[in-house]
Amino acid sequence: MILDLDIGNTLSKWRLKDTVSSEIRSRGAVWTREEWRPGEDIPDLDVVTAVRISSVARKQVLDETVTLLRNQVGAVHVARSTREALGVTCGYEEPQRLGVDRWLGALAGHHLTGGCCSVDCGSAITVDFVLPGGRHLGGYIIPGLRLMKESLKLGTRNVAIDPDSEVDSLLAPGRNTVEAVNHGIYMAAVSAVNRLYAEVCDREGVALPLLLTGGDARVVARGLRVPHALWPDMVYAGLEALYPLTAAERAGRLSGAPELPRVADLEKIRSGLALTQML
Numbered sequence: 001m002i003l004d005l006d007i008g009n010t011l012s013k014w015r016l017k018d019t020v021s022s023e024i025r026s027r028g029a030v031w032t033r034e035e036w037r038p039g040e041d042i043p044d045l046d047v048v049t050a051v052r053i054s055s056v057a058r059k060q061v062l063d064e065t066v067t068l069l070r071n072q073v074g075a076v077h078v079a080r081s082t083r084e085a086l087g088v089t090c091g092y093e094e095p096q097r098l099g100v101d102r103w104l105g106a107l108a109g110h111h112l113t114g115g116c117c118s119v120d121c122g123s124a125i126t127v128d129f130v131l132p133g134g135r136h137l138g139g140y141i142i143p144g145l146r147l148m149k150e151s152l153k154l155g156t157r158n159v160a161i162d163p164d165s166e167v168d169s170l171l172a173p174g175r176n177t178v179e180a181v182n183h184g185i186y187m188a189a190v191s192a193v194n195r196l197y198a199e200v201c202d203r204e205g206v207a208l209p210l211l212l213t214g215g216d217a218r219v220v221a222r223g224l225r226v227p228h229a230l231w232p233d234m235v236y237a238g239l240e241a242l243y244p245l246t247a248a249e250r251a252g253r254l255s256g257a258p259e260l261p262r263v264a265d266l267e268k269i270r271s272g273l274a275l276t277q278m279l
């Protein structure tokens with residue numbers, strides 16, 4: 001069994017993958033916190049023969065996790081952002097400073113589409129661009145929905161945006177504090193993603209497939225004006241691409257990959273952008 005770990009700033013996600021069949025056997029998530037002990041929160045390590053890790057948590061969290069796992073599991077792969085991997089060149093001046101979750105998302109997205117915009121809606125919302133040919137341009141970081149809400153300190157943090165609400169109602173003027181905050185931050189997040197996507201496609205002269213992942217991907221996606229696909233396992237898929245262990249992975253089949261999203265016509269993206277820029 002392979003244990004994949006995606007340690008984000010809010011949640012540490014894990015899944016167990018069958019080495020032979022490539023099936024996902026179980027999944028879970030625990031809060032990312034200093035005293036996290038894998039042994040308490042994840043299934044029996046006796047069945048695990050390899051671990052693959054993406055972590056953007058504090059170094060100490062990763063170090064403790066790796067130490068613990070190395071005692072029990074032979075192969076522990078910790079992903080790092082590098083100048084080049086799998087045909088993608090990193091756009092950062094100092095590649096190792098790019099969050100490895102962003103790098104893995106970009107690698108998976110490029111593997112699937114040959115050039116894309118990858119958006120990770122977690123503690124932060126990150127928007128990264130990889131051109132056809134594999135040049136990663138860099139990207140954007142804005143606070144995620146939860147962080148934006150907490151920063152307001154209006155006592156609304158525990159009243160989550162209902163991901164099943166109609167988009168129209170999520171964007172309507174709020175008639176109480178909770179609504180005003182939830183609708184405001186929702187508008188901020190979806191406007192940013194819509195705009196950044198259009199700006200960069202316009203600038204680069206290419207309409208890129210748009211892929212989303214992360215805890216808030218579903219709700220953010222509902223407000224997008226352009227075609228897109230959700231890929232909840234996009235970071236895990238980056239781990240699979242970097243460290244292929246199963247037959248399916250070696251053959252380049254990444255788990256949970258969505259159907260290729262339809263891509264809007266560049267002229268349509270440009271006219272939408274022109275309209276936005278007028279306002």
Ligand SMILES: Nc1ncnc2c1ncn2[C@@H]1O[C@H](COP(=O)(O)OP(=O)(O)O)[C@@H](O)[C@H]1O
Pocket residue numbers: 007008009010011012121122123124144145146147213214215216
């Ligand atoms: N059950 C949940 N528990 C916590 N956060 C959730 C949950 N469902 C959705 N979210 C949202 O998902 C975000 C965390 O998403 P995730 O992609 O796991 O973040 P990160 O990778 O930064 O830890 C939270 O900020 C919150 O807005």
Ligand SMILES: CC(C)(COP(=O)(O)O)[C@@H](O)C(=O)NCCC(=O)O
Pocket residue numbers: 008009010056097098099100101102120121122123124125126141144
């Ligand atoms: C931007 C991030 C905080 C996003 O983390 P997440 O929301 O997935 O927990 C993370 O990718 C990170 O710490 N990046 C390092 C800075 C950078 O990418 O430039």
Ligand SMILES: [K+]
Pocket residue numbers: 120121122123124125126214
């Ligand atoms: K993120």
